[in-house]
Amino acid sequence: MSKAHRGSGIRSEVNHGRGQCPVCKRTEVKVMYEVTIEGQKAKVCKPCNAHLKAVAAN
Numbered sequence: 811m812s813k814a815h816r817g818s819g820i821r822s823e824v825n826h827g828r829g830q831c832p833v834c835k836r837t838e839v840k841v842m843y844e845v846t847i848e849g850q851k852a853k854v855c856k857p858c859n860a861h862l863k864a865v866a867a868n
């Protein structure tokens with residue numbers, strides 16, 4: 811599975827993977843990165859995924 815987050819790989823996602831990011835509250839962004847926030851699984855946008863990763867690494 812290459813390019814799981816772009817192109818035809820996201821056609822099967824609801825609304826092509828777009829929606830509102832629960833972290834930054836932006837709408838119509840691609841929310842396709844599954845993260846665990848406070849024990850709950852959520853899908854966030856790319857910048858938030860990177861940010862959460864950076865925070866978790868510290």
Ligand SMILES: [Zn+2]
Nearest residue numbers: 831834855858
């Ligand atoms: Zn976000």
